[in-house]
Amino acid sequence: MKAPVRVAVTGAAGQIGYALLFRIAAGDMLGPDQPVILHLLEITPALPALQGVVMELNDCAFPTLAGVVATDDVNVAFKDVDYALLVGARPRGPGMERKDLLEANGAIFGPQGKALNDHAKRDVRVLVVGNPANTNALIAQQNAPDLDPKCFTAMVRLDHNRALSQLAEKTGAHTTDIKKVTIWGNHSSTQYPDLHQTSVKGKPALEQIDQAWYESDFIPTVQQRGAAIIKARGASSAASAASAAIDHMRDWALGTAEGDWVSMGIPSDGSYGIEPGVIFGYPVTVKDGKYAIVQGLEINAFSQARIDATNKELREERAGVEHLFAK
Ligand code: NAD
Ligand code: LMR
Numbered sequence: 001m002k003a004p005v006r007v008a009v010t011g012a013a014g015q016i017g018y019a020l021l022f023r024i025a026a027g028d029m030l031g032p033d034q035p036v037i038l039h040l041l042e043i044t045p046a047l048p049a050l051q052g053v054v055m056e057l058n059d060c061a062f063p064t065l066a067g068v069v070a071t072d073d074v075n076v077a078f079k080d081v082d083y084a085l086l087v088g089a090r091p092r093g094p095g096m097e098r099k100d101l102l103e104a105n106g107a108i109f110g111p112q113g114k115a116l117n118d119h120a121k122r123d124v125r126v127l128v129v130g131n132p133a134n135t136n137a138l139i140a141q142q143n144a145p146d147l148d149p150k151c152f153t154a155m156v157r158l159d160h161n162r163a164l165s166q167l168a169e170k171t172g173a174h175t176t177d178i179k180k181v182t183i184w185g186n187h188s189s190t191q192y193p194d195l196h197q198t199s200v201k202g203k204p205a206l207e208q209i210d211q212a213w214y215e216s217d218f219i220p221t222v223q224q225r226g227a228a229i230i231k232a233r234g235a236s237s238a239a240s241a242a243s244a245a246i247d248h249m250r251d252w253a254l255g256t257a258e259g260d261w262v263s264m265g266i267p268s269d270g271s272y273g274i275e276p277g278v279i280f281g282y283p284v285t286v287k288d289g290k291y292a293i294v295q296g297l298e299i300n301a302f303s304q305a306r307i308d309a310t311n312k313e314l315r316e317e318r319a320g321v322e323h324l325f326a327k
Helices: 015-025 044-059 098-119 133-142 157-171 211-223 225-233 239-254 301-324
Strands: 005-010 036-041 065-071 083-086 125-128 152-154 182-184 192-194 262-267 279-287 290-293
Touching: 005 015, 015 036, 015 044, 015 239, 036 044, 044 065, 083 098, 083 133, 083 239, 098 133, 098 301, 125 133, 125 239, 133 152, 133 262, 133 279, 133 301, 152 279, 157 182, 157 192, 157 211, 157 225, 157 239, 157 262, 182 262, 182 301, 192 211, 192 301, 211 225, 239 262, 239 279, 262 290, 279 301
Parallel strands: 005 036, 005 083, 036 065, 083 125, 125 152
Antiparallel strands: 152 262, 182 192, 182 279, 262 279, 279 290
């Protein structure tokens, strides 16, 4: 067994928290040889419920669970953490767009960014799940001037996995037969699920589906999947979101598979014409714990128009929250 690492999870008594903590504690995120000490943050009224979750975590007797810290103090929650999954935020209800949550949730991520800045390990890996995830990640990043901006990422992996699942169903393949799907941009209805580089069983995906299905069925289904789940379940996705968070962090820590890539919301660096200043969904590979944007992909006019639309939305969201950035 390796030395334990510290993993913070905010909103730990919520729906996603309940689906996430047991898998992290069981070793699904960092491997069966990596013990974890969980740092669980909740708001004060949720502490009794959180205590119940801690009791259950202990009752699992996981070999990889090396300790649990449960707190309502953000400075305690982020002390010396190696990983931070920022989940705690209000979910949207029927009829809302994720950006409608900016007002309610934006205020959470400034103080959390500052606490990470002051207390976390210098190479902390931060994943923002709470919506609107990309812009919340930007707020946290902009309140953490002493950390590398690349420490802050947002989750588009659920969209990536949804795209795999839709395409697998359509082509009669398994999700593991599909390589090189990209989610560009925002975790919102402007996101662009791109199949131009995708293969299914080694052959181009776009040769195995028709353009009408791609444009009028696949893209809107992936874009609107979160809303469809809210409609069906009466609550936003939880187990699939938790699973995507595990995938995102596992690949960031342990690396991506040869010959494939994953989608991560990461700080834009000018690649593909996205000026710095937003957290943008990109195709990335990870090696030795560092992510890198896949370069040199050909972007046709169809794709460019959609990348521009999601970039525009992220810039607008950014303009609405700049007052929350540290001076
Ligand atoms: P939930 O309401 O069940 O749980 C949220 C928890 O966060 C609650 O227990 C609440 O007490 C806690 N919380 C609120 N403010 C907090 C704070 N300042 N510090 C610590 N904890 C705090 O919601 P959920 O279903 O678990 O969803 C959580 C968030 O994840 C929502 O914003 C939702 O929209 C988002 N989400 C994102 C994705 C994605 O793909 N990025 C997918 C699903 C859900
Ligand atoms: C999702 O994509 O399921 C989440 O972001 C929840 C939502 O509001 O859609």
